[in-house]
Amino acid sequence: MTPNFSFEITHQDKKTNARVGIIKTRSGNIETPYLVPIATRAEIISLSKEDISAISPQAILANTYHLHFLSPGDKEIKKLGGLHKFMNFSKPIFTDSGGFQALSLGFGRTTRLRKIGFFPGKNEIKTDNKEKTFVTLKDDGILFKSVYDETEKFMGPKESMQIQSNLGSEIIMAFDQCNPPGQTEEETKKSMEISHKWELESLKHKNPEQALYGIIHGGAYPNLRVESCKFISSLSFEGIAIGGSLGKTKKEMYFLLDGIISNLKEADKKPRHMLGIGWVDDLFECVERGMDTFDCVHTTRLARHGGLYISPKEEGNQKNKYHIKIRKIKHASENKPIDSWCDCSTCKSYSRKDLHNLCRIKNPQYAKLATIHNISFMEKLMKEIRDSIKENRFQELKSYWLQK
Ligand SMILES: [Zn+2]
Known part of the structure; x- marks a missing residue:
């Protein structure tokens, strides 16, 4: 156990598993539940350091794979004093392990994944038949070909722990093999067992100053999830993360999560992180089941693609996924902020009409203003969720946001 890390549950909702907690790190505290904004390449796309400071997120999550391959690389970042100095960000930093990129750069580019719509955003997937694969899976790790310059580098648990140590983040993730959706039970079991082996290796090689989260796998198979849950929660990880495919529907995801949480007893006092989840309704459902932190690219990606979050006050609901599409012509004449809540x-100084015009003419200011709104919106939502748990009215808040 690292001396620089602790987690305390300060409020437990009386009616559900929702809880408020404090993750304490050497770079400050994170009050949970919290959606951690993503800074993949040590920057939040479209935002300056001043913009990030003004939003003042409690923490950010950076990406091991991209920082390893991208200049200056993790070794240089270490020489410069670590990610905090490099980014001029003094609060806690999460880093993922690099394992997910085997999915997003390897299997993720196969026709099967594209067919089931795993990757949103038409522009991000090449559709020609000559597409390259950037990963080769091996028993002891993954051979990556850089998407930047096609140089090859091997990453296994030891390498991932070394890179994350160089980056100097407070919370790190175990190196794992991320299974794509649609795998058979046999394939998923094999991949889960490899992940377990790599995660044990991660524990052996981690920097003792950093808090390591073990990742529960098992895809959409409840029995495998239970097996993974028991294995990961019995080890000396500082936190627990849930990764991999969680089924094809939200209902399936919540069912799997119920099973995982009920088997987490031995690790009940550890913080729980949900990898890659961050839509409004999912946040409520997962918080209700006892999840503490989340990360998700949707918040910023959606903003850049014209999707701006709205609350129930502006008719935000599950059907419109709590966002308006600012490019739509009906917003061209709306002289009101994106959201009155x-x-x-951005909402203080710009109208929907302004943002519609900036977006349509592809003005670079648009992405910045939209990203500020979407991240700030989520910061406010998570604070409201925490306050509601403290005041024992979480279910009322959830019903208000999730009303049909
Ligand atoms: Zn706003």
Whole structure:
């Protein structure tokens, strides 16, 4: 156990598993539940350091794979004093392990995944038949070909722990093999067992100053999830993360999560992180089941693609996924803020009409203003969720946001 890390549950909801907690790290505290904004390449796309400071997120999550391959690389970042100095960000930093990129750069580019719509955003997937694969899976790790310059590098648990140590983040993830959706039970079991082996290796090689989260796998198979849950929660990880495919529907995901949480007893006092989940309704459902932190690219990606979050006050609901599409012509004449509940700097100074025009003419200011809104919106939502748990009215808040 690292001396620089602790987790305390400060409020437990009386009616559900929702809880408020404090993750304490050497770079400050994170009050949970919290959606951690993503800074893949040590920057939040479209935002300056001043913009990030103004939003003041409690923490950020950076990506091991990209920082390893991208100049200056993790070794240089270490020489410069670590990610905090490199980014001029003094609060806690999460890093993922690099394992997910085997999915997003390897299997993720196969026709099967594209067919089932695993990757949103038409522009991000090449559709020609000559597409390259950037990963080769091996028993002891993954051979990556850089998407930047096609140089090859091997990453196994030891390498991932070394890179994350160089980056100097507070919370790190175990190196795992991320299974794509649609795998058979046999394939999923094999991949889960490899992940377990790599995660044990990660424990052996981690920097003792960093808090390591073990990742529960098992895909959409409840029995495998239970097996993984028991294995991961019996080890000396500082936190527990849930990764991999969680089924094809939200209902299936919540069912799997119920099973996982009920088998987490031995690790009940550890913080729980949900990898890659961050839509409004999922946040409520997962918080209700006892999850503490989340990360998700949707918040910023959606903003850049014209999707701006709205609350129930502006008719945000599950059907419209709590966002408007600002490019739509109906917003061209709307002289009101994106959302009257949001109090971000964009909503204070810009109307929907302004943002519609900036987006349509592809003005670079648009992405910045939209990203500020979406991140600030989520910051405010997570604070409201925490307050509601403290005041024992979480279910009322959930019913208000999830009303049909
Ligand atoms: Zn706003």
